[in-house]
């Protein structure tokens with residue numbers, strides 16, 4: 347088995363990537379350490395790059411068929427890795443997860459309908475709901491001594507009293523990296539079924555479980571989940587191929603699924619590009635070893651960051667992610683307001699992080715730090731943060 351070297355820096359500047367080349371749009375400069383956009387500064391598995399090279403070597407890029415092997419690679423992966431059985435009639439391609447949520451909102455809800463989001467959470471959720479003229483109902487997460495939890499009582503009340511049509515669940519959760527346990531998912535499903543709410547479960551980070559955890563798909567949380575659930579999945583975060591846009595939607599409930607799938611097909615929103623199918627198949631069929639090595643490396647980065655902070659900057663601490671490569675950095679002890687905190691981290695330390703406030707209620711005083719980069723670079727970034735904090 348090949349050992350990948352994730353310590354080796356990869357120059358991404360000039361490749362048109364948002365994280366490096368698109369920084370100026372959001373931060374006014376391209377010269378910060380890029381710790382924001384959620385992709386990894388690691389090269390992909392050899393098999394993915396080789397499969398793409400092989401196809402691009404043939405210089406005709408006409409209309410393509412979607413081979414059965416594409417679907418089968420998804421089914422095998424989800425069954426083996428997460429215990430979820432998917433059949434061909436239950437799945438449809440979608441052109442990205444954010445676009446997929448936008449499509450679902452437009453298909454299943456009307457302007458003015460209410461949709462539950464649970465901040466702090468991936469910021470496009472609220473933007474999608476409000477930008478499409480729907481009403482976002484917040485059910486904020488609660489911070490407890492045992493970690494961040496879902497407010498199930500709050501959810502029950504909102505569902506009973508506010509009559510939302512849909513809920514957007516981030517499973518596992520970005521930005522805090524929480525794994526929702528089976529009990530929580532079952533309760534969400536029970537409440538949703540009782541109140542006729544569709545649950546859109548965004549599982550894009552599901553393959554990136556840390557600490558040896560197994561991802562629990564929403565659709566595995568019993569009959570209520572099967573009745574209410576629309577699961578969105580992708581190999582994009584997992585294998586660092588989001589630029590190729592490969593994602594899908596699984597709906598097990600035939601009544602929920604049929605009209606939507608027909609509408610997707612008639613509009614041809616369900617047609618993947620050939621590069622997406624090639625990369626996906628190669629990733630799922632041959633990428634498991636690479637992924638296991640990435641997960642080990644990411645866990646090492648989490649631990650290195652935690653130890654470094656304890657030793658060098660003990661005022662700050664992290665919420666240990668149970669999933670993915672995004673770390674929720676708690677900077678509340680600095681006692682700064684949001685603009686001062688952003689000024690410190692972004693302008694003074696020179697780090698392009700996502701300010702916690704961006705993720706909604708409960709985010710103030712935090713920053714989301716992308717740690718999918720060579721460890722040495724991560725520690726250099728933390729040194730910059732320390733210098734800026736000490737100069738305060």
Ligand SMILES: Cc1ncc(COP(=O)(O)O)c(C=O)c1O
Pocket residue numbers: 384441442443444445468516520548550551580582588593
């Ligand atoms: C929870 C979550 N959903 C969706 C996305 C984006 O997915 P896509 O690029 O397929 O729209 C991200 C990217 O960071 C994410 O964290």
